[in-house]
Amino acid sequence: MSDRIQAGLARLFEEHRIVFWYDTARDMRAAFEAADPPGVEKVEIANNEFGLKYRILRQEPKQKFLIYKDGPEPEMTDNWLLDVQLATAVFKADQAAIWLAELGLPTQFEDVVRDHMEFYRSKGRIEHLKRLLTPSDTKTDVLRRMLTVCAGAEGALDTVIEALLGELASGRDDALRLMDRAGLTAFFWTQVENAYGYVSDEPDFEDFAITLFQSCYCRALDEDGKLNAEALLVFRRWKNNRHGAEAFEALSRKYQDILQIPEDLQGREIKPLRAIxxxxxxxxxxxxxxxxxxxxxxxxxxxxxxxxxxxxxxxxxxxxxxxxxxxxxxxxxxxxxxxxxxxxxxxxxxxxxxxxxxxxxxxxxxxxxxxxxxxxxxxxxxxxxxxxxxxxxxxxxxxxxxxxxxxxxKLSDWAVPGYPKQTDFYRDQAAEYRRRDQKVVVIISDALRFEVAEECQREIRKLPRYDAELKPMISTLPSYTQLGMAALLPNQDLILSGDSAVSSFGEPTQGTTNRQKILGKGRAGDKAKAMKAEDFMNMKADEGKALFRDHDILYLYHNRIDIIGDKLATEDRVTEAAEDAIEDLTKLVRKLTTANFSNILITADHGFLYQHRLLDETDFSVADPTGSEILFKNRRFVIGSGLNETAGMKKFSSAELGLSGDLDVLIPNSINRMRAKGAGSRFVHGGASLQEVVVPVLKVGKRREADVGKVDVQIIVPGRSLISSGQTAVTLYQAQAVSEKQQQRDLLTGIYASDGTLISDEHQLTFDFTSENARERELPIKFLLSREADQFNDQDVFLKLRQRIGKTSHYEDYANHRFQLRRGITTDFDF
Known part of the structure; x- marks a missing residue:
């Protein structure tokens, strides 16, 4: 600014010996004091007019003078230096003129500055405004940009409204008060009326906000609203913008009671509400x-x-x-x-x-x-x-x-023709890899029911280049941990003891150390290892590879479901434990393949029954077991010697169960439980229900080529590709059902002009439909056109589906459809 003043004064002193400077707004003293035109004497009018006149005309007739007055130019009749002034020049350098020059605006824009002086008293606001101005701006354009600056917004009126809604939600009104001080309030409400149809004798921003929510709700229901369609578009953009989410939620929760939305919804059907x-x-x-x-x-x-x-x-x-x-x-x-x-x-x-x-x-x-x-x-x-x-x-x-x-x-022996037995698992499935001289790892997940394993299979198959095959196997009876774990190892002469412990090869099978010993009996020369899955997960990468290098067969024991379900205090969390188990096993598979294990079998010792509601008395078996000696009893089985046939139970001898020894087992019929103090009754196992005895064998392998892709999404346009009104409807079709190898696709959709200008609202959409029914993979979408669309009437515009590039903030085009925009009467917005 000082440079411009210096240059302006220099030009005047080239033609005049005397220059007057009236500081009308009394805000230029600092500029006057800083000015230093060469060879010029600076003097000030302060009730000294006659003395000054005598000095400049008689005493120093050749000296150049800059005469400054702190205040407006006096009326002609009161101006004692009028004759001198008329013969010389007046420097027009009040603050408004300087700000006008700083903005690079012509003099006809002077009222844009002079009528809104408070706005320009901040250097930051001036700099912000300068960045927004364009050579083609009209006075109205400049005032609009001043509103943008006041609100700290990013562009047009819709961003100003979004910023003000944000302030309203947080209980602030800084921008509105600044607009008022800057004399922009009346202009602001004129713009709001022209753009959105808001009319009020006493316009108030919260009143506008409530009206906005009310009108957009009504219009979405195809009912009349006080505001126009453009207001609905602004509302949608703001609502869907993650930066405005917190403000939208705060105001929405506040206004739904003011507008009595709960009461209004009582009489409405679901269908018209689906998209609102x-x-x-x-x-x-x-x-x-x-x-x-x-x-x-x-x-x-x-x-x-x-x-x-x-x-x-x-x-x-x-x-x-x-x-x-x-x-x-x-x-x-x-x-x-x-x-x-x-x-x-x-x-x-x-x-x-x-x-x-x-x-x-x-x-x-x-x-x-x-x-x-x-x-x-x-x-x-x-x-x-x-x-x-x-x-x-x-x-x-x-x-x-x-x-x-x-x-x-009807069974005399516990076996299901055509389905492998759990006791044959090691020989027929795990050792099969060893017979081909391939290394193998077996993951035994306690109580991994067949249906949980099926979901786990789908999650594993979602991983690039992974495949998994699921087959059933019939567990031993009773279907409980000690027996199931022993059956999955190399086994010989499995014997139940009275405390439910199990021996094999005449040795105990409980605990990881004993299981490793039994595993070593499987195939001569095999280097075998048994360990907890969590210990393997805690290994470093090189330790995992060393484990692979030094061993031929690895048994990993995973316990997420049973450890939660088998406790009375936590059995109601078994569904959460199943989700965790699936996540654990998926991570475990990835880490195993990283450690070079490529042959992986996942299985279980038993399944389970689970009912979330507390059981009724009728769910418990009515008869108590009797016999020579009852050695062990829980909810789903009894071990003893000389047990009697009991109503509501099926009796098996050890031999009938494929076990050694001479103990008997009683299994309650169907899903009945026996009473047992302190034990949970909702999560149980040990019996012969399908859920307990059908256990999974999940065979996991890895492919060489990438085999995971995303579903295709197509644009379906009913009728002609013509947009002739303020909104248009299309259907987006997901071409394939989401599966393990065809994963969801996330897209951002909107309508754009040929130069890339967005002329509608945008929708963030997720295509993750799993239905095999093609009609159930269709998604109808409506787009509202913005005011900007009027600039492109009678031109081609494009519905674009765009997808995010990796995790960046950038998007690339995925698909598009060309429309002709031909609206008979375009809107005539002032803003």
Missing amino acids: DHFEEIDRQIIRKLVAEMSSQTVSSAEVLKTVRERRQSHWYPIYRDVYEAIGYATEFQQVLAEATLSMTSPAEGVKRYVSSWFKIDQLYRKFIYHMQKSGQASLLGSLFESVENRYTTNFLLTVNDAWQDQVA
């Missing part, structure tokens, strides 16, 4: 209605899944993710159970049907319980839980195992 997420209460209402309709079976599974699918786009979905997941699994559970025929004509058929389809019912039940617990919304899901629990226990668990019991009752 302006208020959290909408999600709660949808959930309540879904739960009620599912509990009363008055809604189809397809409708439930469609609603859950669409709610994934809701702003509030992360809060209710587990609730929606629970609802989704519950409806799948109901559908699969309704379609199941729970009968069999032989034990082999029972196992075949369980491993091909029935296991899914156990899995969906477990997933429902897990997400219900994780959601923390037990009361919201209460009636649905009762419905699922009743159906699971009565219509599935009891029904299928009663039918299975009929087959078990």
